Structures are given as C-alpha cells and as structure tokens.
Amino acid sequence: MEKLNSHDFQLINTCIQQIYSLRTLAEFPKWIMMLLEDLIISEESFCCSFTTQVNMMAGTMVNTWADIATPEYLRDNPALQNYLKTGSPEPNKISNFISDRDFLNREGLYETLFLHYRMRDQLGFMVSDSRRDDGLIADFEEVLCDRLKSLVDGSLPVEERPLLSAIVADPTTFYQNETLGHLSIGFHRSNRSFTDRDLSILAILLPHLKIAYRNSQQYTKFQRQLQQQSQVFDRLKAIVLTVSGDVSLISASIGNLLAYYFDGEWINSNQLPDILNSWVKQQLKVQQADLIVPIQPWQIEKNGRKLKIDLLCDFAAEQHLLICSEQSVDFSPIPHFESIGLSKREAAVLALVAAGKANLQIAEQLTISIKTVKKHLEHIFSKLNATSRIDAVNKALQQLDRSVR
Structure with missing residues (x-):
C-alpha cells in the first residue's frame, strides 16, 4: 500500500473542510466533483445520482459520460458486479479485477463505452445513506442492488428501462419527497495508472462524503419548505446560529421542546441551554481545527421520547443550522x-x-x-x-x- 505524504494529508484536510459547506442536492454533485478532481487526476469523471422513490432508478450526470446504466455495461463491469455481490461502497478500480486483455474483450464494457471515450480504467465508489432511524426506506443498498440486478437479468419491466438510464437536468426532480438518494462517483484514465494513493484518499474521504450528502438532503428539504411557505420555519424545529455559534434566529416551536428536554433550563431565546451550547461550541472548534471529524447528532432521551439535533456547519455563509427532530412521540394526527x-x-x-x-x-x-x-x-x-x-x-x-x- 502506497503511503500518503504530508502534502497529501494537507490536501485531504482542505478538501474535508470544503466538503461540509452546505449545498442543495442540485448543487452537491458538481461541488463534490470539483473538490475531488483536485485530488484525483483523471481525463474523464462522472457523478450519477440515483433514487428509488418511484420503485425504479434514475440518474443525473454531471458531465457527458452518458448511457452508463445499460444492461451490457452493468453485466461486464467487474467493479460494479463486486458491489452487487458484497454491497460494499468502498473505492475500487476495474484493473483490480481483470487484466487489460480481458477488459478489451468485454464488449459491453469496452466496445460500447470505454472505446468511445478512449479510456482504459475506471476508479469509482458509492456514496449513500442507508440509515433506518428516519424510516424513509428499509435498506437503500438492498433496494438499489435489486434494481440493478433486475436490469442485468432482464426482469425489469420494459417500460421502466428508459427511466432507469434517463439523464435529467435537475436532480431535485427525484427528491420531491426527500427520499434518500445514492451517488455513484467515478474517474477514468486512458491507461491503467490509478494507484493505491488514489484509493487511500477516497477511502479517507468516503465517511465525510456520506455525512455531507446527508446534510445536503436535510438542507434541501429545509430550503424547499422555507421557500414554499414562510411560516413553515416554526414547524421545522430549527435554530439559525451565527458563525461563532450564538443564536441568530429560533423557531417558535423550539421553546417548549428545549424546556422539556433540558428540565426548564432554557428560558432565554437568545441563548442555547448550557450543555447544548457547550456541545455546539466544541463541534465548531473541531471543524475549524486542522483535523476534521464527522459531526454526529446530539441525542437526548426523556420519558420514552428522544430528541435528535443535527448541526449543519457553513463557515463560508457565516451561519450554521441546528435541525431538531423528535422520535417515538405518542401523538397521532x-x-x-x-x-x-x-x-x-x-x-x-x-x-x-x-x-x-x-x-x-x-x-x-x-x-x-x-x-x-x-x-x-x-x-x-x-x-x-x-x-x-x-x-x-x-x-x-x-x-x-x-x-x-
């Protein structure tokens, strides 16, 4: 395994800091590819976003690497077949699985796609969020694999196949209900020159990309609702923070919620409860340090109810968001x-x-x-x-x- 040097780690830390800048789902793929292309040198790259919202899959491409989800390509791509078998989203390159001669002999892989772009190797990985606690889907990885397999073996209905490989202009079309999405990211070269360094860099970035993608989903949902109706802010259970972590704006519904979970400690709408304020300041301090770590949600339980608070940092915009969600609430509407x-x-x-x-x-x-x-x-x-x-x-x-x- 090729070791990373100090310059590599410096580039990685810079990239991680920028990854967490808030972006909508429409902006996220292009933003991420711009960052990654500074770390992984390639002649062609792509970012495909998928969703199972309508019991099928659709993609949007960042660049011109089109028609990637054909049955022949899926069947002959060994890296993708490995993903279908193992479910592992880790970075992999085609040259890890087959020789150059075997690659050239695979019609669905080389002749129908790579030959057209004069490419000889692909380095790719998956970014998805298969959390169960939000109840959005049972297991995104399993559903996605089933869709791909059904396309490969011909069992996917004919009327769904064009939609499966459709290239659309706006990825938010497929996130109208905030269904969890999946990103397929790849890089291509005209020779088999991807190194262990490239794999190591992407492996380090992958957990951060997952959290940033989840933040993007939450941020997109927040933005869409806020634009649709001004008073929706009160129902979002959201707090806007200044760049230093002080309260800038707080929704009316937050007051009773914070008072309940923090035993009446919260009495000042201009300041967070002490323990929550300390957690926010500590997370912001960590994010500004040289070593960036993913932010895990703050969770507190009381009397069979649980409050989860996600911190979404955006130093570039000089503000941050606290998004609160409550689980196991007995109220039925x-x-x-x-x-x-x-x-x-x-x-x-x-x-x-x-x-x-x-x-x-x-x-x-x-x-x-x-x-x-x-x-x-x-x-x-x-x-x-x-x-x-x-x-x-x-x-x-x-x-x-x-x-x-």
Whole structure:
C-alpha cells in the first residue's frame, strides 16, 4: 500500500473542510466533483445520482459520460458486479479485477463505452445513506442492488428501462419527497495508472462524503419548505446560529421542546441551554481545527421520547443550522385530520405524508396500491385546495389551529 505524504494529508484536510459547506442536492454533485478532481487526476469523471422513490432508478450526470446504466455495461463491469455481490461502497478500480486483455474483450464494457471515450480504467465508489432511524426506506443498498440486478437479468419491466438510464437536468426532480438518494462517483484514465494513493484518499474521504450528502438532503428539504411557505420555519424545529455559534434566529416551536428536554433550563431565546451550547461550541472548534471529524447528532432521551439535533456547519455563509427532530412521540394526527373533513383513509395517508413518507412507503404501510395512494392524494388536495404535499399538510394544520381556537 502506497503511503500518503504530508502534502497529501494537507490536501485531504482542505478538501474535508470544503466538503461540509452546505449545498442543495442540485448543487452537491458538481461541488463534490470539483473538490475531488483536485485530488484525483483523471481525463474523464462522472457523478450519477440515483433514487428509488418511484420503485425504479434514475440518474443525473454531471458531465457527458452518458448511457452508463445499460444492461451490457452493468453485466461486464467487474467493479460494479463486486458491489452487487458484497454491497460494499468502498473505492475500487476495474484493473483490480481483470487484466487489460480481458477488459478489451468485454464488449459491453469496452466496445460500447470505454472505446468511445478512449479510456482504459475506471476508479469509482458509492456514496449513500442507508440509515433506518428516519424510516424513509428499509435498506437503500438492498433496494438499489435489486434494481440493478433486475436490469442485468432482464426482469425489469420494459417500460421502466428508459427511466432507469434517463439523464435529467435537475436532480431535485427525484427528491420531491426527500427520499434518500445514492451517488455513484467515478474517474477514468486512458491507461491503467490509478494507484493505491488514489484509493487511500477516497477511502479517507468516503465517511465525510456520506455525512455531507446527508446534510445536503436535510438542507434541501429545509430550503424547499422555507421557500414554499414562510411560516413553515416554526414547524421545522430549527435554530439559525451565527458563525461563532450564538443564536441568530429560533423557531417558535423550539421553546417548549428545549424546556422539556433540558428540565426548564432554557428560558432565554437568545441563548442555547448550557450543555447544548457547550456541545455546539466544541463541534465548531473541531471543524475549524486542522483535523476534521464527522459531526454526529446530539441525542437526548426523556420519558420514552428522544430528541435528535443535527448541526449543519457553513463557515463560508457565516451561519450554521441546528435541525431538531423528535422520535417515538405518542401523538397521532389521524383522528385530528378526520375532524377537518377527511375520510379515515385520507387522514391516514396525509399523516404518513406529514411524516415524510413517499408514495411507495405509504402504499406498503397501508397495504394499498400506489395508484390508490395517488387517488387519495387527489381527494385530499381537492378538499384542502392544496397544490402540493407540503401545502396540504400545512393547510390541514392551519385548519386544526383554527378549530382549536
């Protein structure tokens, strides 16, 4: 294994600091590729984003490396086949698996793609977030592998195949419900010259890329909701911090929440509870140090309820965000939604929409078809005079507020 020198570590630390600069999902792929291309020299590179939101996969390419998800390519790419078998997202290069002669003889790999771009090797890896605690998907890696395998063995329905390899202009199209995504990143050279140094650098960066990608998903969700309705900030349980970690703006819903979990310690809306404030300042100090480490969420439990607080740092914008989410809350909005004119099933669908579930997940949880879910949503939109999922949830909550008064 080729050892990294001090200059390599300096470049890596600089890259990590920039990785955590907040970007939307539309901006994230190009931003990451710009950073990585300073570390990994290549003649061609690509970043493909995938989602299983609609029970299929679609990609958006950062550059012109197109038509990458053909059945022949997937079948003949040994690095991708290794991923399908092991599920490991770690960096790998094609030359680790097959000889140059074998590479040239693989029609689906070389003749249909690499020959056109005059490339002879590929170094790539996967960036995804398969967390279970948010309940968005059971296991993203497993679902993605199933989609790829079904394309390779021909079992994927014909009508879904064009969408599987579709190249779209805006990746946010496939994140309308904040479904967890998956990035495939790769570099190509005209000779087999990728080194252990390249593999080591990407292996060090991979955990940071995963967290930065998760931050991007949360940041995109925050931005989209904030743009759609100004008062949504109060329901996001968010705190805007200055660059030094002091409170700049706090949503109204945070007060009772912080008071509950911190035993009434929180009484000043301009300052965080002491223990939380100390944690924030320590994390910011670490992020500004030479050695950057991933930020793990702050979690506190009380009486069967759990509060999770994510710190999203953006030194470039001179502000940071604290995003709070509560789990295992006993409150069920279903009967309340019925009180504003929705049927029992419509209320159940809207409650799952409010919980961030996609149509496929709603269908599975309620044991109905996706078509039925869409029909219920049409009725909900009509009854609430709503134009989107978020708009429907917000209008339902507004009606509940008026009925309480």
